[in-house]
Amino acid sequence: MKKHTYLVLGLLGFAALLTSCGNGNQGKGSSGALNSSNAEKVYVAPGEHDEFYAFMSGGYSGNLTVYGLPSGRMFKEIPVFSQFATSGYGYSEETKPMLNTSFGFVPWDDSHHPDISQTNGELDGRWIFINGNNTPRIARISLTTFETEEIIEVPNSAGNHSSSFITENTEYVVAGTRFSVPVPQADMPIKEYKGNFKGALSFISVDPEHGHMDIKFQILMPGFNYDLSHPGRGKSHGWFFFTTYNTEEANSLLEVNASQNDKDFIAAINWKKIEEYVNNGGGTKMPANYAHNVYDEHTHTATSVMRKEVLTVDPTKIPGAVFFLPTPKSPHGCDVDPSGEYIIGNGKLSADLTVHSFDKMIAAIEGKKFDGEAYGIPILKFEDVLAGTVKSGGLGPLHTEFDGEGNAYTTFFISSEVVMWKLGTWEVIDRKPTYYSVGHLMIPGGNSRKPFGKYVVAMNKITKDRYLPTGPELEHSAQLYDISGDKMELIYDFPTHGEPHYAAGIPAELLAPKSQKIYKLAENKHPYATLSPADARVVRDGKDVHIYMSTIRSHFTPDNIEGVKVGDKVYFHITNQEQDFDVPHGFAVIGANTSELLVMPGQTKTIIWEPKQVGVWPFYCTDFCSALHQEMQGYVRVSPADSNLELSWSLGE
Amino acid sequence: MKNASIIMIIGPLFLLGLFAFPLWNIMLGAPQYPEPLGMNIHISGIEGVSEFDLQNIDGLNHYIGMKTIPKSGEMWEFDIFPKVIIGMVVLGVLIGLLGFFGKVDFKWFLGWFLLMSVLGVLGMYDFNEWLTDYGSNLDPHAIIKVTNADGTPMTYKPPLLGYQKMLNFDVTSLPSIGAYMMFIGMSLTLLASYLGWKGKRLRVKQLSKKTVAA
Numbered sequence: 107m108k109k110h111t112y113l114v115l116g117l118l119g120f121a122a123l124l125t126s127c128g129n130g131n132q133g134k135g136s137s138g139a140l141n142s143s144n145a146e147k148v149y150v151a152p153g154e155h156d157e158f159y160a161f162m163s164g165g166y167s168g169n170l171t172v173y174g175l176p177s178g179r180m181f182k183e184i185p186v187f188s189q190f191a192t193s194g195y196g197y198s199e200e201t202k203p204m205l206n207t208s209f210g211f212v213p214w215d216d217s218h219h220p221d222i223s224q225t226n227g228e229l230d231g232r233w234i235f236i237n238g239n240n241t242p243r244i245a246r247i248s249l250t251t252f253e254t255e256e257i258i259e260v261p262n263s264a265g266n267h268s269s270s271f272i273t274e275n276t277e278y279v280v281a282g283t284r285f286s287v288p289v290p291q292a293d294m295p296i297k298e299y300k301g302n303f304k305g306a307l308s309f310i311s312v313d314p315e316h317g318h319m320d321i322k323f324q325i326l327m328p329g330f331n332y333d334l335s336h337p338g339r340g341k342s343h344g345w346f347f348f349t350t351y352n353t354e355e356a357n358s359l360l361e362v363n364a365s366q367n368d369k370d371f372i373a374a375i376n377w378k379k380i381e382e383y384v385n386n387g388g389g390t391k392m393p394a395n396y397a398h399n400v401y402d403e404h405t406h407t408a409t410s411v412m413r414k415e416v417l418t419v420d421p422t423k424i425p426g427a428v429f430f431l432p433t434p435k436s437p438h439g440c441d442v443d444p445s446g447e448y449i450i451g452n453g454k455l456s457a458d459l460t461v462h463s464f465d466k467m468i469a470a471i472e473g474k475k476f477d478g479e480a481y482g483i484p485i486l487k488f489e490d491v492l493a494g495t496v497k498s499g500g501l502g503p504l505h506t507e508f509d510g511e512g513n514a515y516t517t518f519f520i521s522s523e524v525v526m527w528k529l530g531t532w533e534v535i536d537r538k539p540t541y542y543s544v545g546h547l548m549i550p551g552g553n554s555r556k557p558f559g560k561y562v563v564a565m566n567k568i569t570k571d572r573y574l575p576t577g578p579e580l581e582h583s584a585q586l587y588d589i590s591g592d593k594m595e596l597i598y599d600f601p602t603h604g605e606p607h608y609a610a611g612i613p614a615e616l617l618a619p620k621s622q623k624i625y626k627l628a629e630n631k632h633p634y635a636t637l638s639p640a641d642a643r644v645v646r647d648g649k650d651v652h653i654y655m656s657t658i659r660s661h662f663t664p665d666n667i668e669g670v671k672v673g674d675k676v677y678f679h680i681t682n683q684e685q686d687f688d689v690p691h692g693f694a695v696i697g698a699n700t701s702e703l704l705v706m707p708g709q710t711k712t713i714i715w716e717p718k719q720v721g722v723w724p725f726y727c728t729d730f731c732s733a734l735h736q737e738m739q740g741y742v743r744v745s746p747a748d749s750n751l752e753l754s755w756s757l758g759e
Numbered sequence: 760m761k762n763a764s765i766i767m768i769i770g771p772l773f774l775l776g777l778f779a780f781p782l783w784n785i786m787l788g789a790p791q792y793p794e795p796l797g798m799n800i801h802i803s804g805i806e807g808v809s810e811f812d813l814q815n816i817d818g819l820n821h822y823i824g825m826k827t828i829p830k831s832g833e834m835w836e837f838d839i840f841p842k843v844i845i846g847m848v849v850l851g852v853l854i855g856l857l858g859f860f861g862k863v864d865f866k867w868f869l870g871w872f873l874l875m876s877v878l879g880v881l882g883m884y885d886f887n888e889w890l891t892d893y894g895s896n897l898d899p900h901a902i903i904k905v906t907n908a909d910g911t912p913m914t915y916k917p918p919l920l921g922y923q924k925m926l927n928f929d930v931t932s933l934p935s936i937g938a939y940m941m942f943i944g945m946s947l948t949l950l951a952s953y954l955g956w957k958g959k960r961l962r963v964k965q966l967s968k969k970t971v972a973a
Contacts, residue, residue, distance in 0.1 A: 624811070659818060686811065686814075686815045687794075733822070734822075734902060
């Protein structure tokens with residue numbers, strides 16, 4: 107009997123072995139040896155650093171996430187357009203003004219296309235820009251502090267999608283509108299869209315020293331949808347290219363009505379010519395109302411100013427400034443190769459890519475070979491500007507990036523793949539599936555004169571079964587391909603936060619050495635800073651109570667406060683005295699109708715607490731700062747509104 | 760004697776390096792400090808290796824009740840040491856010059872070397888006394904009190920020379936550029952003494968030969 111049991115168990119074991127072997131081989135095309143070499147390619151040993159930073163837009167998270175490549179490890183989420191309770195961004199008194207707009211406080215946005223600043227067409231790693239799509243805004247983020255420093259609202263725009271791409275010396279960050287709207291806004295029938303709505307393309311100048319943004323001019327274009335854009339570079343520097351769809355100017359059921367024209371346009375904008383025109387006094391100043399929010403690293407405080415005027419330009423008044431290049435099938439991505447010669451229109455309803463030639467475009471303009479006009483803007487002949495067509499065999503091309511070695515890589519949403527093809531010959535070299543339905547892709551520096559063509563990251567829209575399931579809502583998935591060889595090789599797969607639309611990558615060596623470690627307390631110019639624990643105090647100003655509080659491992663000064671009354675508005679101004687790397691202190695107080703604060707060394711942050719109940723209420727440090735972190739706590743005594751108790755505060759008494 | 764005197768003039772000048780470079784260096788690394796904290800001990804005061812190192816060392820030391828690292832005005836040594844060094848440099852150069860003009864012999868060179876050695880040993884003794892006080896004269900209300908296996912309170916005297924593990928910290932204490940320059944300078948004066956002695960012996964021999972010949 108016993109023998110039998112063993113035999114049965116043994117057979118069961120053998121069967122299990124067979125089954126597991128079968129499973130192991132199913133659906134995995136690559137051999138074990140290949141997998142292990144791929145593992146080596148993405149393995150960053152403990153304590154080692156990644157080769158590249160990848161900044162991925164958060165999409166509907168409104169923020170920007172920082173990853174390492176090739177490991178796919180996420181390092182940070184940088185709050186940009188959305189409130190971020192983790193650090194208090196958008197909750198603290200200092201950062202609330204960052205989210206101010208002409209619509210008031212807008213605590214969220216849809217962030218899309220990050221782009222790193224450039225000098226001479228190469229990444230310089232000073233700043234990264236990103237657009238807010240829903241309430242049109244452009245943000246500038248410092249790449250030394252990795253914090254959002256500035257947000258400018260874009261007036262006359264709606265669906266700020268063909269943004270935020272920069273010219274090759276960061277002269278401008280460009281923001282185009284996806285939705286055309288009445289300019290200025292007006293109460294009018296929606297049906298009167300056609301011929302009346304306008305599409306504003308905004309050129310926002312960037313101060314070369316501080317990066318401060320200012321809307322230099324807005325081009326008021328016909329009421330199409332300006333979908334994506336990219337700058338000319340090298341010989342085409344001075345031009346900017348925008349894809350359009352809905353040249354039909356439909357205002358309803360666009361799915362059908364905006365897909366009727368066989369060709370839409372790529373708008374070629376000679377911005378140098380327009381810049382010259384406005385520098386010579388051209389353009390029309392138009393009343394406007396838009397917010398310009400600037401964060402000061404020394405006061406640790408943002409200020410919001412409403413700007414009341416914008417300079418608009420009618421493109422038909424500047425001969426030679428704007429042309430339309432017919433491009434088939436509602437083009438989406440609009441990408442320019444590193445040489446600046448080829449402008450690629452990714453016709454999203456097509457199987458093919460249309461590549462225009464910059465040289466041919468110039469020749470056609472000089473030869474005045476026009477094929478009619480649209481709202482006074484000359485249309486060039488398709489055949490005259492066409493460099494070639496990539497017969498891809500895929501479906502739904504969206505975006506193209508370049509490796510700097512004469513190859514281009516295009517994502518295909520519908521056929522869910524990345525196709526590698528050769529510039530000039532237009533032949534397809536390789537294609538690899540993505541999981542699933544890829545949107546953007548990114549090669550570090552792939553949108554510059556000097557790409558670092560080692561990896562391409564595909565950012566997918568659909569995740570399905572790629573990871574362990576987490577209920578109906580999943581993070582998006584990304585795939586990493588090694589493109590250092592002749593063909594692409596899928597080497598890694600990792601989830602990404604929010605919905606990354608586009609991303610920008612840069613070699614780590616360009617950023618890591620200048621990443622800031624602390625804020626110097628000696629440079630803290632916050633009006634409510636507590637520069638030394640000796641300066642800690644509590645000051646009453648009517649119903650407002652200002653608590654100047656300092657933190658150092660591991661206590662608050664003061665930590666006992668009395669004399670606060672129900673109905674007071676208590677400002678906790680917390681200054682972190684630490685000057686040591688990676689020693690933040692947090693602050694939270696019971697019943698605060700806001701977030702915590704996470705205060706970096708040398709920084710001051712403020713939250714408001716409005717005590718509603720009499721009692722003795724604790725506050726504490728939320729960041730595990732030292733072995734005595736649990737002791738880092740204090741009490742505020744709240745007395746009735748009519749109490750005569752004077753303010754008092756202490757530490758260690 | 761001329762060569763010996765020139766070396767005797769140069770040797771003490773190396774001590775001037777102590778005004779530009781630290782005498783000693785103590786580095787403190789820990790799991791939480793992959794980039795170690797460090798202090799450079801100059802003859803005129805203690806400086807952090809990085810901008811905020813002293814503040815951060817003090818911040819950590821307050822847990823175990825150590826006093827803060829003394830500022831320049833808080834220790835008499837930082838007033839006296841520079842004066843002593845300047846005095847010794849002037850004296851050494853003067854002796855060298857006098858030797859050059861034949862006013863003094865190698866014994867003065869050796870004398871300077873021995874005096875400097877005695878002062879150096881006294882300096883090290885004083886430094887060690889301070890380290891002992893710094894590491895063991897602890898605040899009785901310290902937050903963290905650690906006892907040794909035998910029940911005595913743990914002290915935190917950094918090593919005078921070499922490596923020691925102190926709680927989570929790896930402490931390394933080594934001479935720095937200023938000390939090496941002082942070592943070179945003192946060696947040169949010893950060399951000058953030797954050359955002076957050898958030269959004199961040679962002259963005595965030659966003199967006695969001449970006497971014999973005469």
